Amino acid sequence: MKAVQQKITPGWLGAIPAAWLAVLFLIPFAIMLSVSVAHRVPGGFFEPGFELTSYARLFTPFFGRILLTSVLVAAGAALICVALAFPFTVVLTGLRRRAQTLVLVVLLAVLSLSEVIIGFSLSTLLSRTAGVGNLLAWIGLTEAPQAYTPSLFALMAGLCYLGFPYAVLVLYPPVSRLDPELGEAARIMGASPLRAFVTVTMPVLRAPLAGALILVFVFTLGAYLLPQLLGRPRHWTLSVHITDQAIFQSNLPFAAAMAVLLLLVALAMVGLALLLGREKGTPA
């Protein structure tokens, strides 16, 4: 965004995307905001109005449980993802370009997979007739093939599967910017590879790591199908309940109020992550 000297685009050009995004992105949010304070007509839709009934429901134990479940599940998945993804990314950035491209293709392919497909694949893998259950019985660890889904374990596995490629791609730019000589210096001074990793690489990348943790948290918070496919109803997260309220309970105002809360939480966290990311100029 440096080039002032080259105003080679006509001034009106920006108006097209500005109008497009304003109408199709900002207005839906404005409507959602107005729906969240609208009056619910039971069994039907809603009528315009201003009342905070839907927001009041956010302070009930019912909602508190949903929120706690969502936060714990997403935070757990984010921690596991980043813990696994960080060493992965460090090794990845050390590879040659060809090998890197190959690994990135796999990651992107997994990342772009629909949650439906991830849920279907994992529930097949963890089912009684295919995959893990069969394998364990065959080895003799269990007497008969057993199903491992739906369960909290299956849900966490699914969320990690969803979040892992994302975590790698978030960490990829800052890790690739890291000066390889830093690690080498530590090695020459006699540090073991593990020690160099823990005492040099990790502290240097503290801010991007925290940023990645937050972004993966927000990302897994957005999962809406995996909790339904791999978890039990008590593992349902905020995203699932928003859909449920909007489509099946026909309570749009309450769904909108929950979405507004989720939006505020997500915006705050993404903002924090971007702030943390900005401080990363120190290495290199």
Add this chain to the structure above:
Amino acid sequence: MTRLGPLYLIVILALLMAPLVVVTGVSLNSAQSLRFPPQDLSLRWYGALFQQADWLGPLRNSVLIAALASLLAVAVALPLALHVWARGGWLGRALYTLGVAPFMLPPVITALGFLVFWVSLGMYGQFSATVISHAVFLVTLPLVTISLGLQAIDPALIEAARVMGATRGKVLRTVVLPLVLPYMISGYAFAFVLSLNEYIIAYMVAGFTVETLPIKIFNSLRYGYTPIMGVVSVLFVVIAVVVFCLIGRFGNLPRLLGAERIRD
């Protein structure tokens, strides 16, 4: 780096591929069961996807929505990226943030926003509503790739064209556009793959009238699993791998994803 590093990489990649291998195996069953390893290998369900009307419809919807929505997304992202690149300023920054925002937020929020928006307009449940919603949601991808392409342009090229007397329009058409065309294509491809796989927005905007493949899979999961779902999964994985391989082959995937230091 010791030998432990690459080993770790391979183990993780194997874990990532395990579900896909199982699904591929399942899709080859000849009976309507999800056995793995498959019994009596057959491609029967691959044929079924393209013959059974109840799967062919969603397949057609998905491909059409992805093709149109990505086109629209690129058409909006191009002027946006150009404006930000050539003029910057607060409007540029605000627009760029707005363009990237849908992607950073949990998609349920965007989906619900679109739901109430289309309901207010009376377009809830229409094909065009899904296309436009996807286009807005996916504008981030071409926006990021095209911006990267623009930043890579050598300012001297543009200066040279200007000095030689080319008008603004001519510089845009003959210098800038050809240089960013590959980035437009990869942005289109990214958006296409993601639109194919997108569920929640398509579902909230027109889930009961315009069935896409992910919606169809989810709906049929309730009535039991069939190998045909495995077939769709395999198809989607193959499309994604082919698209990203092509981008990696003709473009610089590591750079596109933000790497700065790469050993060749």
